[in-house]
Amino acid sequence: MSTVRLFAGRLRAGRLRAGLAGGQLGIAFSGISAIGAKELRGRMRSRRAFAFLTFYLTVLSGFVWMLESLVSQSARGGAFEAAQTGTTVFTGLLLLETLLVVFLAPAFTTGAISQEREKQTLDLLVATPISSFSIVVGKLFSALAWVFILVIASIPLTSIVFVFGGVAPEDLVRGYVVLIIDAIGLGTIGLFFSALLKRTLAATVASYFIVLVLTLGATFVWAFLYATSAQVDRSNLDGSFSVTRHPPPEAIMWFNPFVADADVLCPTGTGSNGFCSLVSEVTGNTQQINQNFGGPRQVIGGVGKPIPVQDGAPGPNVIVDVEPAIGLLAPDAPIAPPRDLYWPRSAAAWIVLSIILVLASANLVSPTRRWRPNLSRLRRTRRDAG
């Protein structure tokens, strides 16, 4: 045992030396690993960590069991129903874990820097040669390590969906990629406020406020813009009118993790799960909606281009259904929703936001930072002007 440890130590030392020789990057890495090792040592020492993990997995298992019983109660037993069960369990787990990430990721990072300030340990840390970038990145990943452990520990449980079918392994991979990126993004929000504000309490309040704005707030704004985006054209002679929508920019919803989930969930299972229509509304793939006055709803649209109303269709009530329907119900649907369009954009937005927030946090932590918000000067200028 001790030989192994000694060997591991030598290995690390070798790597460290190599890292130091590697210049800035090596120094940054050794700083990140120093912070990471310290944080994880403290966090994982107690039995609490493992007790919590056990509790979490038990709750999750119970949730899966409940979902499975609910769906299989109404099922008659067959491949179709089994697939439906698989999809339901996957949907439930993914949404639950997203909810967990939304709540936990900021919670773990809001104390990262402000707690060091409160405990008066930040000075000791900043006075060492490790860069403030290494400090914030080390802090971010050691704080998120817990969230990652919770997410990763659930993978075997989630894999139960393969027993039922309806969900492909790549769907699972997509789901977890979205989860991990969301966790990093949400974690950096907490980290940023932890670096910006002096008190952990203030940082926590600010982080959750922003998370609420990005999820619920953005959804309300989007829904409002969507509802008011319809343009009614009454120039039709036959009394019908057409409604043209210019859907609000999808960027509003990029930071809503649940919409990205919907995009991941859309192609799973039987295809009639409603997630696809949500995503297509958000991405604006349904470009034009014609509505006949008093008649049935007409939906004309498609992937990026409107489909012209066919001539010779029975009356004015032309129905071209482009409700994205795939899989068992409509295997040859002419307009299948394109895969991997929305969630990669959402993930990219999160990554860009994360990078910006990490750099801003590093700047706030550094005592010799080049740029700082100079509130006092601002106040002074205003006072002098007044």
Place this chain on the structure above:
Amino acid sequence: MTVVVAARGLVKRYDRTVAVAGLELEVDEGEIFGLVGPNGAGKTTILRMLATLLVPTAGDAEIAGESIRRNPNAARRVLGFMPDVFGVYDDMKVWEYLDFFARCYGLSAPRRRQMIGDLLDLVDLSDKRDSFVQGLSRGMQQRLCLAHALVHDPQVLLLDEPASGLDPRARVELRELLRELRSLGKTILISSHILPELEELCTSVAIVDRGQVLAQGRVSDIEGRLRSGAVLRIRVMGDGESIDAARTQFAADPEVASAAILPDGTIELGFRGDDAASARLLRDAVAAGLPIVTFARAASDLEELFLQVTAREEPAAPPPADGRTAA
């Protein structure tokens, strides 16, 4: 002697308050240099600027030749800093604490292991190696913090009020430790408002008030510059009457400005003369047959110096460059 800490025109302004106003400071290698001043004099600000934790509004300083403004990272590698108030991480053992900081300085694992052993020996915490940091006494935490500042074997140590909150015993231990560090070749810059603590320890001091150095140099030099007279304390054998007679005799000397008898029977003389004059005074007294038990020049200590220097300052007037102040 090489200068290892040199501050040139350091200024720190917070909004409209000037915390440090054009500090000039030079500390030679191997010195224990004391920064003395009342609370709010700017000592902590000076040390934090030197430790690269605050960016000066103007001016620059060099630690072992590394500019704190142009190359703060290089400066951090040659200095060890111990703040006046500091916390310790929960959930961390003593050796892990030092290991963490050693990692921050990029020390290799075998070096870390050896350094931790050596440092724990140095600060006498070897038996606490596996204790949790938050469980240590204040004095032990202080020593551990000092050890943390030494993990990278820095040339210069910046210690902000290292003895505050320590009991007398821990204070003595700390003093011994600092002397030992000096013998290891470290240059130590230490701030305190507890003057006796510095007096026993420091080779040089700077008296700081309102962000400026009022007087700087060896304690004896400052004393010599400021001395406008000395106090002699003499005890003679005998009862009140003979003491009073002795007082009258001393008072007759032309160099004696005043002569008083303290409640404990000691005669206190205000003396204008130099060392030769006081030697003559003693010789004359012995020749006159006075039964003298003790004859001593009351040391004008740092505390007294400090009061003298700070009291003479007019609030707005900048001090003369050499620290000499007019009476």
